[in-house]
Amino acid sequence: MSTKIKINSQIFQDSNNVYYPKDESEVSDLIRELYKQDSPTEIIGKNSKSFIGNKTQSANTTSLSKISGIIDYRPEELYIKVKACTPINEIEQVLSKNNQELAFEPIDFGYIKEGKSNKGTIAGYLSCNYAGSRRFKVGSVRDHVLGFKGVNGKGDIIKSGGTVVKNVTGYDLSKLIAGSFGTLVALTEITLKVLPKKDSSKTVIIYPSNFQQIYDFFNKLSSSSSEISGAVFVPEQSKDKDFVTKKNSVFKFNDLKSNISFIAFRVEGDKISIEEKINNLKKELKLSNSDISTLDVYQSEPFWKKVNNLEVFEKTEHNLIRMVIPPANGSKLCKHLENNHNYFVDWCGSLFWIEVNSKKEEKIKDLKKMAKDFGGYLTVIKTSSEYDYGEAIFTVDKVRLMISEKVKQSFDPKRILNPGKMYRGV
Amino acid sequence: MSEIALPKIDSSILNRKSEIVKKLSKLTNIENVLSEADELRPYETDALSVYTQTPLAVVLPENTEEVSEILKYCHSENIKVVPRGAGTGLSGGALPLQDAILLGLGKFNKILEIDYENKCVVTQPGVTNLGITHAVQHKGFYYAPDPSSQLACSIGGNVAENSGGVHSLKYGTTTNNILGVQMVMMDGTICRFGGKSFDQEGYDLMGLICGSEGLLGVVTEVTVKILKTPEVVRAALIGFPSIKEGGDAASEIISSGIVPAGMEIMDKALIEATDNFSKAGYPRDAELLLIVELDGTESEVNELIKKVEVISKKNNCSSLKLSNSEKERLSFWAGRKAAFPACGAMAPDYYCMDGSIPRGKLAEALLEIKKLSEKYELPVANCFHAGDGNLHPLIMFDGNDKEQLRKTEEFGSEILKTCVRLGGVITGEHGVGIEKRELMCEMFNDNDIQQQLSIKKSLDEKNLLNPGKVYPILRKCAEEGRVHVHKNKDKFPDLPRF
Numbered sequence: 001m002s003t004k005i006k007i008n009s010q011i012f013q014d015s016n017n018v019y020y021p022k023d024e025s026e027v028s029d030l031i032r033e034l035y036k037q038d039s040p041t042e043i044i045g046k047n048s049k050s051f052i053g054n055k056t057q058s059a060n061t062t063s064l065s066k067i068s069g070i071i072d073y074r075p076e077e078l079y080i081k082v083k084a085c086t087p088i089n090e091i092e093q094v095l096s097k098n099n100q101e102l103a104f105e106p107i108d109f110g111y112i113k114e115g116k117s118n119k120g121t122i123a124g125y126l127s128c129n130y131a132g133s134r135r136f137k138v139g140s141v142r143d144h145v146l147g148f149k150g151v152n153g154k155g156d157i158i159k160s161g162g163t164v165v166k167n168v169t170g171y172d173l174s175k176l177i178a179g180s181f182g183t184l185v186a187l188t189e190i191t192l193k194v195l196p197k198k199d200s201s202k203t204v205i206i207y208p209s210n211f212q213q214i215y216d217f218f219n220k221l222s223s224s225s226s227e228i229s230g231a232v233f234v235p236e237q238s239k240d241k242d243f244v245t246k247k248n249s250v251f252k253f254n255d256l257k258s259n260i261s262f263i264a265f266r267v268e269g270d271k272i273s274i275e276e277k278i279n280n281l282k283k284e285l286k287l288s289n290s291d292i293s294t295l296d297v298y299q300s301e302p303f304w305k306k307v308n309n310l311e312v313f314e315k316t317e318h319n320l321i322r323m324v325i326p327p328a329n330g331s332k333l334c335k336h337l338e339n340n341h342n343y344f345v346d347w348c349g350s351l352f353w354i355e356v357n358s359k360k361e362e363k364i365k366d367l368k369k370m371a372k373d374f375g376g377y378l379t380v381i382k383t384s385s386e387y388d389y390g391e392a393i394f395t396v397d398k399v400r401l402m403i404s405e406k407v408k409q410s411f412d413p414k415r416i417l418n419p420g421k422m423y424r425g426v
Numbered sequence: 427m428s429e430i431a432l433p434k435i436d437s438s439i440l441n442r443k444s445e446i447v448k449k450l451s452k453l454t455n456i457e458n459v460l461s462e463a464d465e466l467r468p469y470e471t472d473a474l475s476v477y478t479q480t481p482l483a484v485v486l487p488e489n490t491e492e493v494s495e496i497l498k499y500c501h502s503e504n505i506k507v508v509p510r511g512a513g514t515g516l517s518g519g520a521l522p523l524q525d526a527i528l529l530g531l532g533k534f535n536k537i538l539e540i541d542y543e544n545k546c547v548v549t550q551p552g553v554t555n556l557g558i559t560h561a562v563q564h565k566g567f568y569y570a571p572d573p574s575s576q577l578a579c580s581i582g583g584n585v586a587e588n589s590g591g592v593h594s595l596k597y598g599t600t601t602n603n604i605l606g607v608q609m610v611m612m613d614g615t616i617c618r619f620g621g622k623s624f625d626q627e628g629y630d631l632m633g634l635i636c637g638s639e640g641l642l643g644v645v646t647e648v649t650v651k652i653l654k655t656p657e658v659v660r661a662a663l664i665g666f667p668s669i670k671e672g673g674d675a676a677s678e679i680i681s682s683g684i685v686p687a688g689m690e691i692m693d694k695a696l697i698e699a700t701d702n703f704s705k706a707g708y709p710r711d712a713e714l715l716l717i718v719e720l721d722g723t724e725s726e727v728n729e730l731i732k733k734v735e736v737i738s739k740k741n742n743c744s745s746l747k748l749s750n751s752e753k754e755r756l757s758f759w760a761g762r763k764a765a766f767p768a769c770g771a772m773a774p775d776y777y778c779m780d781g782s783i784p785r786g787k788l789a790e791a792l793l794e795i796k797k798l799s800e801k802y803e804l805p806v807a808n809c810f811h812a813g814d815g816n817l818h819p820l821i822m823f824d825g826n827d828k829e830q831l832r833k834t835e836e837f838g839s840e841i842l843k844t845c846v847r848l849g850g851v852i853t854g855e856h857g858v859g860i861e862k863r864e865l866m867c868e869m870f871n872d873n874d875i876q877q878q879l880s881i882k883k884s885l886d887e888k889n890l891l892n893p894g895k896v897y898p899i900l901r902k903c904a905e906e907g908r909v910h911v912h913k914n915k916d917k918f919p920d921l922p923r924f
Binding site: 074075076078098099131135139140142143152157158159160162163164165166168169170171172173174175176178179180184195219222223224226227269272273276277280324325326327328347350351375376377394396399400402403404406407409410422 | 543601626637722726783784856
């Protein structure tokens with residue numbers, strides 16, 4: 001059966017006209033045919049993060065969800081090679097048996113979308129490149145990708161990288177694919193660096209009295225040789241009562257006063273070194289025992305899950321913004337956000353999750369200007385039903401847009417893959 | 427040395443030399459343009475000194491605007507450009523072309539900003555790798571990637587090559603340690619990717635530029651991340667009676683959950699060579715020597731070093747020493763850091779190969795190299811970054827003997843092919859440059875290479891920026907790929923190479 005007949009048959013499509021290629025060569029055949037027909041397609045996996053980004057305007061939808069399964073896992077080599085749409089849960093379970101993990105701490109976007117866990121697939125994670133709380137210490141998703149295989153917009157199967165950490169053979173296309181929202185290749189295979197899980201963790205809570213103090217703490221924490229692996233600030237918030245209730249319930253822990261502003265930082269390692277690091281940090285931050293409270297491992301682990309699941313914004317119907325700025329400008333941003341928006345700060349002062357009321361699109365414009373002025377960027381991760389896309393979801397300047405168009409052209413000259421998902425014309 | 431194919435020389439450019447030099451002299455200070463034979467000689471080669479070419483002219487711009495104007499001019503006049511940092515590259519990536527101007531970034535030698543609050547340093551590309559650490563170490567910070575040439579290599583060159591070092595497993599390579607770059611494209615467009623914040627949004631163009639070997643743009647500013655110096659660093663020096671036992675111990679250290687800051691392996695030939703050369707006090711009865719370095723807080727390091735001790739004993743180590751002072755730790759490294767000159771003292775010439783293999787394949791790789799050594803009747807010594815799988819076999823030979831030279835080339839090529847067969851790659855940290863270009867098809871098929879060339883074409887349509895590098899010209903897997911040092915006359919003999 002020719003590919004042309006196949007793509008018009010039930011072999012590739014379900015009743016909603018979604019194509020489900022079963023392997024790499026079927027993905028290649030399908031895209032090659034769509035290329036011939038000048039017929040763009042949306043690329044999806046398990047649909048857990050497809051709400052992020054612009055809506056693609058394409059006649060077709062291709063689901064890579066059947067390209068799933070672990071190909072090769074070598075715990076002693078610290079890598080795992082998987083088919084692209086292997087669920088994150090499956091990977092984490094396999095790694096966990098060998099006491100290893102994906103160190104970039106995947107965010108579970110299922111909570112903001114539908115109020116329950118839905119981590120989706122590794123291809124989705126790589127395509128978004130959104131790392132969790134440990135990012136400032138271990139790097140992002142892009143820093144953990146050793147290689148990939150995929151199909152470009154002409155239907156050619158291409159690969160880059162390998163399974164080894166040190167590799168400078170040819171352009172590092174793995175980096176380019178990370179965060180490309182499926183606009184360059186349809187991924188079929190991904191090799192990831194994995195790392196040992198830490199024995200244990202503890203989380204220390206501080207209750208700062210003003211914004212300057214928050215950033216003094218963040219600065220001291222990130223300047224310490226007693227390394228931390230997570231640091232968030234959750235403000236008290238007073239105007240939005242529903243949010244306050246939600247926040248207090250999400251962060252309800254025995255040893256945490258969630259009704260006032262707090263900083264939480266995490267220390268990981270073996271039990272002895274955790275105590276040593278906490279003692280060092282208490283001295284460096286000039287904290288006495290009465291200033292702090294400590295979450296033991298049984299509270300610490302769920303605490304960071306709740307942070308990384310964005311549970312305070314569960315099922316939000318407003319616009320949810322992810323803003324990244326250099327931490328030195330963080331206290332200014334906190335002051336601006338105070339009493340204006342619901343938010344919290346992650347990555348030791350660098351990452352802001354901000355909820356903007358559905359009817360205030362112009363506020364997003366202001367925030368974007370602020371992000372740029374501060375030397376950062378923002379992305380509207382989830383849009384409210386009233387969002388009219390007047391303000392672009394992503395932040396990009398003219399020169400980068402021009403280069404992005406050229407790069408897109410080199411992978412996907414007819415704009416077959418996820419056209420417009422990131423920028424118009426890309 | 428065998429001839430290497432280079433892009434066809436455009437004689438019309440050669441004929442226009444005086445006009446081009448005159449124009450360049452208007453785009454920057456006149457003393458920044460070199461065109462006389464004696465002025466050009468120092469620029470004829472990089473650290474792969476076996477290949478030499480005299481450039482049409484050398485231009486040493488002083489700021490980004492000048493770089494932009496020069497590139498814009500070259501773009502409009504179809505003049506090729508070869509960018510160059512400190513010229514310490516080992517793969518010929520900065521080899522000049524006769525009809526190209528060599529664009530040296532040596533005058534970009536200032537650190538522009540040290541920003542402790544944002545934990546970064548904004549620097550010009552000509553600043554040395556170690557220069558960055560020197561600028562911040564008084565406050566207890568450092569820049570993590572530490573290629574062995576860090577004393578002399580420039581940060582711009584590190585970006586072009588995505589340089590690593592012995593600490594790559596724990597701290598990553600250049601790409602994991604930079605936050606932003608300013609770059610000039612071949613048509614003169616000035617662009618900025620990233621900045622002082624983590625992860626740029628959209629296509630990771632900084633990630634693309636890092637390791638692109640000067641083919642996509644000229645980097646004129648780099649923002650690097652700085653880290654707090656670890657509280658304690660300790661090392662273990664462990665001898666093993668067999669390659670297998672030592673290799674197994676290295677694998678077990680990793681699979682037990684330890685991420686060493688550095689982990690190095692030397693084979694018997696290298697243990698003897700370095701011990702003769704530097705009197706490091708290495709266990710000469712060992713078949714394999716393992717150096718493991720651990721860093722962190724005091725109790726963390728002590729705990730980890732105990733685990734390393736247990737694993738080593740379990741794998742029948744024949745000797746084990748733990749460093750109890752900084753002096754002792756450095757003495758463990760002394761021999762290892764002298765590996766290259768030690769080989770240079772044993773034979774008139776040596777070639778340094780640079781492949782990567784999965785850690786667990788070490789015994790297999792060394793066995794294969796031993797067989798090849800017997801086949802070609804050439805001695806070889808091996809060092810291995812066991813943390814990250816980077817293997818550096820050093821083949822010893824006499825370059826005056828044409829037959830030995832030919833055999834060395836074949837031997838080297840077979841080693842790199844072995845690396846690929848074992849699941850590794852043809853270059854871990856030295857780059858493809860000119861020397862491993864034709865071996866690219868060992869790793870990539872036509873589709874893969876075509877995709878990379880499409881990217882090159884999209885950003886440098888006329889193929890003027892560093893042409894003839896990285897991608898095969900001959901389209902045959904020629905017998906190439908090594909660093910050649912004659913009579914220890916390395917271009918930079920004082921630089922440790924490991």
